Amino acid sequence: MEKDQDVTRREFLKTAATAAAVSALPAVGAPAIIASPSPSDAVGYGIIGTGTEGCTLLKFLTTIPEGRCLATCDIYPPNLKKGVETIGSNPQTYDEYHRLLDRKDIDSVLIATPLNLHAQMVVDALAAGKHVFVEKTMFFKEEEEKQIRDAAAAHPHQVLQIGLQRRSSVLYNVAMEMIRKGALGKITFVRANWHRNSDWRRPVPDPKFERLINWRMYREYSGGLMAELASHQIDVANWAIGAEPVSVIGTGGIDYWKDGRETCDNVQVIFEYPGGQKLVFTSILSNAHYGFQEQIMGDHGTLEITIGKGMYFREKVAKATGGAKENWWAGATVSDEATQKGIPIFPERVSSDEGFMDREMRLGRRWLASMGIYEYEEPHDPWWSELKNYFASIRENKPVAAPLEIGVADARGVIYGNRAVDTGQKVFWPKKQA
């Protein structure tokens, strides 16, 4: 009964927000003023897991007025303390997440715990009537997909968002639009790397906390580099190609940091997509020169992209297009500048009601950028944007930036990728049910 009331209150919140948004639509030509919500309108949330990732989310959350932190939960006291310090207010703290879920005034939870805990927490949070934001990778074991699907289907009015922040990046969205409009031609290949030069461990004050703090090193809790790093890039490839893979081969090992860890310190995997496209992912912990980025290649061009920066390189070979209306090619000259130095991707869309001054300012920025004195980047950190989007989905019914299906496809890539590395065998995706 209580739960029903709770859902009703949330539904009301959504409806009220939508109504407010509609009634606030400005008259033509008038500036849109959307007031910040008052604290009583904010979505009350609790966060489960306030380690490094949880505190990063919390730091961004402190600047988002649409949400209000009511509770935090962690089983490691120093993390609990760090979480409270980060949020800077006075949330109730818990060391048992069910007690946080029991709180009726909490409408939403964010889950940033070790990977092996995700699925059960998502299922429990949905069952408790909460909206859920769960960090990637969405789940750890193949069989958990069904548990989450069932829970989500049973609670269709609750938001479920996966922490794949590139989905909320304006830059990545512009890049994907370029792909859809043919800037790369036919995509054949994606190369993704995530290279570091460190042991990828966190300092441990007492050996008894080793597995708790460095859970990423142990197979009981972690999918290692595939789950923590490749997951972002598998999703980018899925997004660019518009499909999920059909098979994967791979290798890897513990070859440099032989310190008792169980997850690989390097992995190299090749995913194959339905159209024959390949994604090659490499991750190493012994050289950071190439950092992390994705290179998306088609027969007409290449996109080199990472958080905060993207470049487009046009292929020199112009192909006969048989009269097809391809905006990106009509009348364009392929100069060495475009093929060799590349063109920065501008994360800026042209809106249909753009005023004269806005247009002039936009062109001015591009002109400055073309002279190399102004570097144009996206206006918000994607981490911030994904959290902003999450609350917009709850309050205003906006589409979820990284919903269940995207998270599922991504998690499968991680799980099968690791299986390929572990077995040395080619792993095929299960046949889709007709």
Place this chain on the structure above:
Amino acid sequence: MASQSLQKTFRFAVPPRMRLASTLLALTIFASIPSLCAEDAPVRYEASHDSMGTLFTIVAYGRDARFLAEVVNQAFDEIDSLDAQMSNYKPASELSRINRDAAREAVLVEPKLFQLIADSIRGSEEMGGAFDITVGPLMKTWGFFRGQGRVPTAQELSRVMKHVGYQHVQLDPEKRTIRFDVAGLELDLGGIAKGYAVDRAADILRSNGVTIALVSSGTSSIYALGAPPGERAWRVTLRDPFHAHKAGDVAYLKNYSFSASGNYERFFTLGGKTYSHIMDPRTGRPVENVLSTAVLAPRGVESDILSKFYVLGVEGTRRYLATHPQVSVLFYTPTGEPGGFARTFLQSPSFNLPTGSVAEFVR
């Protein structure tokens, strides 16, 4: 997990000439290396990292080099995260968002950043405006972001001065919001972020049980944690204001911070006259008649703010110190002779060093 921020993403490109000038060694750090003959002799670990447009270096002592490396990496991650938050070169940073929106609406600010901005404003008030985080538009007018120094006209100056001044920043501590009461205002934490980052790095080292370390940002902001084995303090050598590789005074530090400001960092010469990048926010003009200041204070944030004693000059600083008993300052001022400089050391009459700290200048 994408915690690595992109480096060198300048909104306005800094020409190589200026970058070189700003990265010239302001001073050199000597840490005596103890003999490592004993079994339990501490290990020395040193690493550097590019962030905030400068080079951070941490030297730490402990039992286990691997552990020290992990702690130092954690400190560098924190510095990167501060850079991503506080850079005014990166449009996605929180500071850029404040600068874009605060003239239109009150902007909700992350608690620690709010505190830092509040501390900066208090510093401005205490120093009568000699330190000011709204000085950015002034720097642009003098060409310091474009790399082509120029002397603005009086009209230009009076126009830009309307958009400068910490008193235009309105803080609401209860709501934790910031609002500008004039359009065109810009917060620039360049004068304080490095000292703040050094403090935060030192906090991370300390909270992981590291008791001996030196954290340096671009050699101009330094925090000394403990003292190297067998030494009573860390030894930091100042440079001669005219010759980068000639030594000036030596500062001895333990659980104390150091910050230097010098006209040798960035400047331009026009018509035989040299203009320093250090502005007097009260007049809108570069400061003259000071070559450098070095300040010792308990925390990096404080010594960064106080390094703008440079603007107050020797006499102005003397008055300030009467009410600040934990601060030491060393001025180098020009004598008029080529390469000549005078040295003035100032300290509060009631100077009082916290227990367990060392903060001294030795000629």
